[in-house]
Amino acid sequence: MIGYAPRVRTHTAYIALGSNLGDRRAHIEAAVSALRRREGIEVVRVSELVETEPVGPPGQGPYLNGAAELSTTRSPEELMRTLLRIEREVGRDRATETERNMPRVIDLDLLLYADRVLDSEGLTLPHPRMHERGFVLAPLASIAPEARHPVLHKSVAELLASLVRKV
Numbered sequence: 001m002i003g004y005a006p007r008v009r010t011h012t013a014y015i016a017l018g019s020n021l022g023d024r025r026a027h028i029e030a031a032v033s034a035l036r037r038r039e040g041i042e043v044v045r046v047s048e049l050v051e052t053e054p055v056g057p058p059g060q061g062p063y064l065n066g067a068a069e070l071s072t073t074r075s076p077e078e079l080m081r082t083l084l085r086i087e088r089e090v091g092r093d094r095a096t097e098t099e100r101n102m103p104r105v106i107d108l109d110l111l112l113y114a115d116r117v118l119d120s121e122g123l124t125l126p127h128p129r130m131h132e133r134g135f136v137l138a139p140l141a142s143i144a145p146e147a148r149h150p151v152l153h154k155s156v157a158e159l160l161a162s163l164v165r166k167v
Contacts, residue, residue: 018107024064047139056101067139
């Protein structure tokens with residue numbers, strides 16, 4: 001066939017965005033801008049950014065948190081490598097982080113990738129703690145309330161409502 005090009009399959013992925021060091025909004029905007037420049041990634045929607053209390057060691061400043069919906073032709077592993085590369089570009093040095101939940105210039109977490117369930121070195125899907133974190137679920141629910149957790153079989157809105165009821 002002349003002019004035939006195979007259709008490239010796209011997948012919907014959701015990521016969490018966070019920062020609590022320096023110009024937090026600028027760091028998140030730089031990360032989203034870097035995502036927009038990557039081949040095979042379309043930023044479909046970005047939530048409003050919300051200020052939240054930090055989780056982790058005491059003495060940290062508040063976070064700005066958000067979420068983004070992506071359409072991508074990249075595999076989950078390729079997408080995760082891209083997120084880590086963008087974190088480095090924006091100024092995060094994971095090598096200096098001595099414990100979990102330390103202050104950070106930027107944090108990009110892959111939350112959901114289509115309906116994939118994956119547990120490999122360096123990547124677990126869905127994100128293993130997303131359903132426990134209001135600072136992740138609230139921004140995500142604002143752009144994708146019907147997105148489904150493929151293990152818990154609940155929508156993001158249901159997970160958020162369940163978390164709010166526990167408080």
